[in-house]
Amino acid sequence: MSLPLYYFLSITAVNILMSWALYLPYRVAHLHFIIVANMAISGYTAAYLILTWHLPFGLALALGFLIGGVIGYVVALFIGDAPTFAVVIVGFTFIYIVRTVIENTAAVGGTMGIFGLPNIGGTPVIHRWTMIAILYGLVLVVGFLIHRFDHSQLGRAASATFVDPELATSLGIDIKKLGMLVQTFSCTLAGGCGVLYGFIFKSFHLDYFTFHLVGILMTVIFVGGYATLWGVVLAAPVLYGVPLLFPPEIASWRIVIYGVLLVLVLVLKPEGFITPRFVYTIETFLSRGRRKRKFP
Amino acid sequence: MEVFIAQIINGLSLGSIYVLLVTGFNLLLLVAMIIHFAYPQVVVFSMYITWLVLQLTGNNLFLGALAAVASSILLNLASAPLFQKVMKKRGEVDINSTMVLSLGIGMIITDVLSHSFNKGFPIAFPDQLSGKTALLRVGLISILPGQVSSLVVGIIAVSGFFLLLYKTRAGRAFRAIAEDPSGARLVGIPLFKTGIESYALSGLLGGIIALLIAALLGSASPDLGEQVAHKVLAVSIIAGLGNLAGGLVVGLLLGILEAIVQGYISGSWSNGIAFVVMLVVILAKPKGLFGIKL
């Protein structure tokens, strides 16, 4: 596999996964930006342990998920049912603190970053194929889980909570438990993504875990459509891939373009491009097609 | 001890800037009924425009000040139609839409600033603004005229704002809408027109804040908006969204806390400590210390 293709596929997979990690809590109206901090914490910790204690990759990845989950769970104890803006600020604050800590800790490379992570499986080629396999395997598993969630009682409860948390509570929905569930899942996923992201490049650098990433993820879910998981599937590859086709001078204005797109979508097409109604239309169309084919 | 006092003065100047920012934010929340996460970024944008004007006019402070206020008012008014369009219900805060819209606006501003002005490098304001010679020197800490003037102007601005709120027609309308938007409507107060007035007033405050920050810090960078925005938002959450008096107290406290920490610990960590303190408070009381209006 060529290097550019590898990078495109792997980064797109991470974008899909991280956007889903933002999508899920937003089903209860929480913009859980802390996931960027989760990526950094799990990623840097895993990298450090691998380089200094020679931890095997699999264990490091599992640890990444675990750290993400623990942090997510503990924080959710406090903000599982908090108002949206509180969740946003907690996320931002975490990102700041984590960045400051990493910047000032020489052991994890400070502002220089961590380099020289080992190839999984020994050779670069095996490494790349393994990464793609893991990443897309994860995409399938997570996509399946989120799909099941959306089409379950929990998904309906989430939609009710999104519209009116007080009404949801009076309907018997435990919004704190629901919030804790989605927040913990997101943070777990983000932790694993952090480790995996680093292994795409075999290095970690603070430049990635920034508020730019927050902006990118937000653009993906709102432009793609925040009400179904398919919005992310469409928007993540397109928003990442299209700027790659532009000349570098224009591509450097990526973030501004994303911001403008975000504002335009909010004003003109608030539900995003892939709306639940659109998905329903496609699903009915496909099932009709299947039925048609049964008759010769 | 002298260091402590010097840092208190520093802290009060910084604090009054936070107070003004929280006040502008709360005004937009209570009267225009929007959550404007990027209000501080708009202020920083005005700072950059001021810098541009200063560069073009050979550091003409009067024109610079005019540019600050005018650009801030115009930018705020220009964002009004966007916010109006995404708000789904009239007379009620639409938290999600306005919040995400303002996050988007903040994204655009920060990145435009890091691309096009001064090639992304921090900009410096002329010494005349902050004053070259120290008024007071205590050990390694010196109090520049800029710090004192920013404190004085800050106090005047905050007092002026509260005076407006309690003694003028517009202020009465603001308070009525803040208490009960639909009741205000029934009484004949034009919600839309008054909302626009609040954008203009926030713009005016923003322009003043831009000048104060320029006087206090002497420089600005594209990241400044984001950093300040997050602190201001944390302050408003801790004080309780929409709580003007609470914002006054918490804003000043944050300024003093930061200044004291800065006096004793190096820069990078002082920021981190402020955030840790705020994080702990928000986690403990996500609805704010004094309760939220929403």
Added chain:
Amino acid sequence: MALNDRTPSKLTTTPALLAIEGLSVSYGQINALKKVSLDVFGGEIVVLIGANGAGKTTLLETALGINTPLAGVIRFKDRAIGGVAVDRNVRAGLCLVPEGRGVFASMNVLDNLLLGAHNNLKNAGKHLGRVYDWFPILKKRKDQIARTLSGGERQMLAIGRALMSSPELIMVDEPSLGLAPIVVNDIFNILRMLNKEGYTILLSEQNANKALKTAHRGYVLETGTVTLSGSAEQLLSDPGVREAYLGA
């Protein structure tokens, strides 16, 4: 005498101050008002009687400009005002004393009154003097926060606030709601006094006894339609009205 007749009035040759014809208003799927017609002539006190949910508040608020009607015409001083913004109608001389909402609890009495003059601040001093003459208790409490006023004082404040916009027609939504009987007497005396001073009054009430004794004419509103209209005496003596609305 047919109770549905429009009572002949000495004012029938001049157009009604407020003329509503065929008004229909809906909230989403709910039809709150269905082809309602009523007139209020200058110098009258007209009462709108109806139970909870009959549409009284909807009618008054639509006339004020809060809702846009689905169909029908509203004319004030012979100009069509359907869908016109509230502040324009207030400036034209129409105002509302809302049920339970006319007062801003966190603001003091003076500020509340000044809010009434929001659209006409130049003459505020003159109007304030008059309001203080009629309601000396408000003058006494002018720096007090409205939250600390009694129910009756708050209702007076709400009426005073409405007067500050120097209206021609004052609409009052359920003035007696939540007030003790003796206070209700005071409020209706005030309405009578204001009417003698030249204000036209349109009020809505559930418990119609006091209202019908104060008003000249009335309309009965039931689930969004006018079922009865006539002079106050006619309505007072109507058995249906007595049973449904005149309470104990």
